[in-house]
Amino acid sequence: xxxxxxxxxxxxxxxxxxxxxxxxxxxxxxxxxxxxxxxxxxxxxxxxxxxxxxxxxxxxxxxxxxxxxxxxxxxxxxxxxxxxxxxxxxxxxxxxxxxxxxxxxxxxxxxxxxxxxxxxxxxxxxxxxxxxxxxxxxxxxxxxxxxxxxxxxxxxxxx
Amino acid sequence: xxxxxxxxxxxxxxxxxxxxxxxxxxxxxxxxxxxxxxxxxxxxxxxxxxxxxxxxxxxxxxxxxxxxxxxxxxxxxxxxxxxxxxxxxxxxxxxxxxxxxxxxxxxxxxxxxxxxxxxxxxxxxxxxxxxxxxxxxxxxxxxxxxxxxxxxxxxxxxxxxxxxxxxxxxxxxxxxxx
Numbered sequence: 001x002x003x004x005x006x007x008x009x010x011x012x013x014x015x016x017x018x019x020x021x022x023x024x025x026x027x028x029x030x031x032x033x034x035x036x037x038x039x040x041x042x043x044x045x046x047x048x049x050x051x052x053x054x055x056x057x058x059x060x061x062x063x064x065x066x067x068x069x070x071x072x073x074x075x076x077x078x079x080x081x082x083x084x085x086x087x088x089x090x091x092x093x094x095x096x097x098x099x100x101x102x103x104x105x106x107x108x109x110x111x112x113x114x115x116x117x118x119x120x121x122x123x124x125x126x127x128x129x130x131x132x133x134x135x136x137x138x139x140x141x142x143x144x145x146x147x148x149x150x151x152x153x154x155x156x157x158x159x
Numbered sequence: 160x161x162x163x164x165x166x167x168x169x170x171x172x173x174x175x176x177x178x179x180x181x182x183x184x185x186x187x188x189x190x191x192x193x194x195x196x197x198x199x200x201x202x203x204x205x206x207x208x209x210x211x212x213x214x215x216x217x218x219x220x221x222x223x224x225x226x227x228x229x230x231x232x233x234x235x236x237x238x239x240x241x242x243x244x245x246x247x248x249x250x251x252x253x254x255x256x257x258x259x260x261x262x263x264x265x266x267x268x269x270x271x272x273x274x275x276x277x278x279x280x281x282x283x284x285x286x287x288x289x290x291x292x293x294x295x296x297x298x299x300x301x302x303x304x305x306x307x308x309x310x311x312x313x314x315x316x317x318x319x320x321x322x323x324x325x326x327x328x329x330x331x332x333x334x335x336x337x
Contacts, residue, residue: 032214051195
């Protein structure tokens, strides 16, 4: 749905751009292709890693890892699984809600979702390419720590 | 050809690993190949508009305009634009890095680009709606409300800890890769 909106926006601006200035539009498309081609090797590598990882860490295995363990150990486990895996939200939320029904706590789920979205171990090489080693590591570590704050807030609100 | 091999070496190594896994554990290998394929298809469907918009942004938006909107002195406006750009997007986080590169190259403030990354990672509007429907509004809203200051905090701390030289290096680098 949103992807369609992105297509409409991109196409609309492209047509507008073309009407205003053909040459600039070609330049924009060239630039788009160059940027894409520039990170394609990393993209492809990431996709294969995600594939292997999700094949090993299936929803069942993830459930086993963070499903029933509670307390801080469960949260730590959830944060580690969340940091290394890269699951699209449309898979992650149903999984999280299933985990909740199977006895996982709100705090573990919150830390899992938060690290899943904000911390990306797999994508760190790509992040380093754009932000440098220090900034990338800092952002990820801070996001990791912050995920626990989110979990505590969720724990307080949804007790 | 040699250049090509060198650029894609990690991808090729991983591909070989996947094939080895397939030989040793056929079910895992097959599953991973299937997941990789479906993710690739998904990526290829999500990414074209992102990169076209990136190209148009690069060609049409002047550096001066960008500095005014998201630069050092952009203040609250820059923060709001960063949040909006990140939240209105669709696509995985790794698609945000090239855009962040262009934003840096155009003279956006470092912390604003980090806010953009933070927003893209957690407060994407379509994702929030989906989160609310599967986890409940209370869960989503609590996370959303605490994520906003959290994203800013992470951005400011990261920007603060880096010294000027390191930041300059990142800006120079952005010009090269983007």
